[in-house]
Amino acid sequence: MVKLLISGRVQGVGFRPFIYNLAHKLGTKGYVCNVGGQVEVVLEKAHLEAFLKELDNKPQEAQITAITQEPTATLDTPFYIAPSCGVDLSLKDSLPPDLAICESCLKDTQDPTSRFYNYPFTACAHCGPRFSLLESLPYDRPHTSMKDFQLCEDCAKDYNDPTSRRFFAQTMSCPKCPIALHFLSPQGIERQNALQEAIDALKAGVVVAIKGVGGFALTALATNKEAIEQIRTLKARPFKPLALMVPSLQEALKCVHLSPPELTALSSKEAPIVLALKKTQEYDHLAPNLNTLGVLLPYTALHFLIVQEVGAIVFTSANLKSEPIITNLKDLQAKFPHICVLNHDRPIMHGIDDSVVRLVAGKMRLVRLARGFAPLHLPLSAPENILGMGGHNKTNLCWLKEGCLVTPELGGFKSMASLERYKEDLSFYTKLYGVPKVVGLDLHPGYLSSQVGKEQNAPTQEVQHHTAHLHALLAEWGLTHTFKDGQSVLAFICDGAGLSYAKSIWGGEVFLATYQKGFFKTEHLHSLETTFYPSSTSLLKDAHSLGYALAYQHHLAFAPLLCESTMAKNLATIISKRIATIPSTSVGRLFDAVAGFCSVGTINTYEAQSAMQLESLATTHPTDEFYPFEIQEDILIAPMLKAMERDILSENYALAAKKFHNTLAHIALGLSVRYNLPLLLGGGVFLNRLLGDTIQEIFKDRVFFLPEILPPTDGALALGQVHFVANSLKGSHASC
Numbered sequence: 175m176v177k178l179l180i181s182g183r184v185q186g187v188g189f190r191p192f193i194y195n196l197a198h199k200l201g202t203k204g205y206v207c208n209v210g211g212q213v214e215v216v217l218e219k220a221h222l223e224a225f226l227k228e229l230d231n232k233p234q235e236a237q238i239t240a241i242t243q244e245p246t247a248t249l250d251t252p253f254y255i256a257p258s259c260g261v262d263l264s265l266k267d268s269l270p271p272d273l274a275i276c277e278s279c280l281k282d283t284q285d286p287t288s289r290f291y292n293y294p295f296t297a298c299a300h301c302g303p304r305f306s307l308l309e310s311l312p313y314d315r316p317h318t319s320m321k322d323f324q325l326c327e328d329c330a331k332d333y334n335d336p337t338s339r340r341f342f343a344q345t346m347s348c349p350k351c352p353i354a355l356h357f358l359s360p361q362g363i364e365r366q367n368a369l370q371e372a373i374d375a376l377k378a379g380v381v382v383a384i385k386g387v388g389g390f391a392l393t394a395l396a397t398n399k400e401a402i403e404q405i406r407t408l409k410a411r412p413f414k415p416l417a418l419m420v421p422s423l424q425e426a427l428k429c430v431h432l433s434p435p436e437l438t439a440l441s442s443k444e445a446p447i448v449l450a451l452k453k454t455q456e457y458d459h460l461a462p463n464l465n466t467l468g469v470l471l472p473y474t475a476l477h478f479l480i481v482q483e484v485g486a487i488v489f490t491s492a493n494l495k496s497e498p499i500i501t502n503l504k505d506l507q508a509k510f511p512h513i514c515v516l517n518h519d520r521p522i523m524h525g526i527d528d529s530v531v532r533l534v535a536g537k538m539r540l541v542r543l544a545r546g547f548a549p550l551h552l553p554l555s556a557p558e559n560i561l562g563m564g565g566h567n568k569t570n571l572c573w574l575k576e577g578c579l580v581t582p583e584l585g586g587f588k589s590m591a592s593l594e595r596y597k598e599d600l601s602f603y604t605k606l607y608g609v610p611k612v613v614g615l616d617l618h619p620g621y622l623s624s625q626v627g628k629e630q631n632a633p634t635q636e637v638q639h640h641t642a643h644l645h646a647l648l649a650e651w652g653l654t655h656t657f658k659d660g661q662s663v664l665a666f667i668c669d670g671a672g673l674s675y676a677k678s679i680w681g682g683e684v685f686l687a688t689y690q691k692g693f694f695k696t697e698h699l700h701s702l703e704t705t706f707y708p709s710s711t712s713l714l715k716d717a718h719s720l721g722y723a724l725a726y727q728h729h730l731a732f733a734p735l736l737c738e739s740t741m742a743k744n745l746a747t748i749i750s751k752r753i754a755t756i757p758s759t760s761v762g763r764l765f766d767a768v769a770g771f772c773s774v775g776t777i778n779t780y781e782a783q784s785a786m787q788l789e790s791l792a793t794t795h796p797t798d799e800f801y802p803f804e805i806q807e808d809i810l811i812a813p814m815l816k817a818m819e820r821d822i823l824s825e826n827y828a829l830a831a832k833k834f835h836n837t838l839a840h841i842a843l844g845l846s847v848r849y850n851l852p853l854l855l856g857g858g859v860f861l862n863r864l865l866g867d868t869i870q871e872i873f874k875d876r877v878f879f880l881p882e883i884l885p886p887t888d889g890a891l892a893l894g895q896v897h898f899v900a901n902s903l904k905g906s907h908a909s910c
């Protein structure tokens with residue numbers, strides 16, 4: 175007989191039931207079981223070839239990264255599922271992500287003859303929450319927060335029936351062995367008929383906090399502006415776009431334009447929020463001053479049962495500004511007292527937000543790497559156990575050794591609550607993967623992630639922010655392209671802010687990376703022309719102050735129109751004397767400043783607010799024209815600003831906004847032409863759809879690359895850090 179050890183995403187996806195049924199179809203003896211994070215199969219050698227061939231028909235969500243085989247002793251038992259055994263986990267083993275409810279389960283919840291009719295937690299071996307309720311591996315009920323829920327007779331029968339979709343379904347429950355729902359009034363009083371109470375409250379325009387897969391969401395009837403204002407007040411988010419949960423694809427199509435890739439993403443197992451172009455003004459109050467709206471479909475029976483009765487609801491993570499998503503009732507009631515709550519009894523082990531995606535340059539890109547997509551496993555390896563600590567926004571962790579794991583992004587990282595959640599995450603993964611040999615962290619000493627990194631019992635290596643972006647791009651590009659010796663690529667990183675080696679702020683950087691003998695030599699080639707911006711945190715958020723600072727330094731005639739005279743005088747003084755200012759090459763700040771010029775700039779109450787408003791304005795103008803620029807040692811923006819002056823003075827704001835976007839796309843093209851190399855694009859700026867689409871249009875056959883499996887944002891930094899450290903372990907000390 176032969177023993178196989180199968181690695182990859184093979185737990186929590188209905189893999190053992192699949193193997194069991196396959197083995198019985200083939201008529202082999204043997205067994206299957208979970209071992210650590212892998213699956214072990216013993217079968218007769220005579221059936222091996224047919225077995226391996228049939229593995230192609232594995233469950234849709236399963237992914238196999240490696241199969242090893244060895245001879246083993248003869249076994250004379252009909253094929254069975256053996257108890258799991260735990261061995262040390264490796265980074266090759268996948269942590270199963272949370273999956274949206276499958277079509278069959280959804281049908282069950284709508285079928286009056288099914289015992290799952292109207293049951294909010296219907297799931298099977300192929301769908302439902304996984305990671306959010308996982309305590310450890312192997313993926314079995316005793317290792318999840320379902321461990322205290324006993325299966326009823328019917329469920330036990332399904333669990334043991336190889337012909338059932340719920341054969342070996344670890345998180346199954348039904349109305350006879352239910353996860354109970356509880357509706358609490360604003361006074362904390364529990365009411366009967368929890369689901370109906372929540373539906374009635376939502377219909378009446380009341381805000382309800384609903385416990386879901388990875389945490390609580392604040393929800394309200396989407397057309398009720400008062401309730402939405404209440405949510406904005408609760409979250410201290412006056413303008414931030416809020417997502418819309420719609421009952422069906424047909425309903426989504428009434429609100430937004432959806433191309434085939436967007437439709438596919440919306441109804442995928444990952445069930446992310448899709449940022450799509452608005453079709454009507456009906457939901458403008460959810461995403462004020464923007465041309466996009468985030469939509470998502472219900473991804474559990476609970477959410478489905480609610481929206482099919484209520485209609486579209488606003489759906490946003492329950493968290494205070496800069497804090498992580500709330501996962502338990504106690505915290506919810508402490509932070510949002512006096513609201514209605516729909517709670518349930520299944521504990522959440524890992525708080526996780528909804529993922530967000532957006533179509534840019536023809537493909538779906540990740541805005542937020544979270545539920546459904548993460549933990550993300552990548553087939554990368556390194557000789558040592560390396561940990562990446564991430565950055566300051568969109569912080570996550572990355573582990574690299576036999577395999578590579580990127581954790582879900584933490585919502586915000588500017589509070590004690592988020593620091594605690596980050597440390598909890600860190601200790602969960604350290605238990606699984608051991609203490610790292612080297613820790614990669616951002617160069618910025620003020621980042622909490624860097625500080626926590628230095629507290630680990632391991633040597634640390636500082637990685638410059640944009641160099642980490644570069645390495646994240648190299649890692650992802652390398653998964654689909656084989657690097658040959660001497661081969662080079664160019665990278666253009668545009669984002670908000672990262673500390674440079676010279677302690678200035680970078681954010682518009684061009685790098686060259688050359689592959690040689692197994693590692694990359696990298697070189698910093700260009701920066702965007704430096705601007706001095708005020709260093710105060712409040713002024714840095716104000717597009718008009720930034721606009722004034724930029725206009726003043728370039729002697730643009732409209733500078734005095736950008737802010738009132740006392741402010742202008744103060745800004746002029748600090749800039750000319752270079753006090754309380756910071757030299758910056760940031761493209762993010764350039765966007766803010768130009769938004770200030772174009773009258774759509776504001777005091778940013780959420781990240782990239784002015785930039786997104788500028789993008790929305792730009793899409794209203796059809797021009798292909800762009801402003802002049804020069805690529806010398808720096809990328810000079812002075813010619814662009816001088817040419818823009820006329821358009822701003824004549825108040826042609828949409829034209830100026832569009833020409834500005836076109837200019838950035840042409841700078842990217844100029845770099846590609848000058849070096850005649852593939853151009854990798856990274857940094858949050860490249861979530862700008864207009865910019866990405868324009869680049870796609872003007873590049874024609876020239877090669878450019880935008881990340882697809884990682885976000886271009888700081889959510890990729892942890893991966894970049896481990897890739898950088900692994901690269902330097904291989905011998906490259908020529909860093910940039």
Ligand SMILES: [Zn+2]
Pocket residue numbers: 275276277278279280297298299300301302
């Ligand atoms: Zn299902």
Ligand SMILES: [Zn+2]
Pocket residue numbers: 325326327328329330347348349350351352
């Ligand atoms: Zn049951």
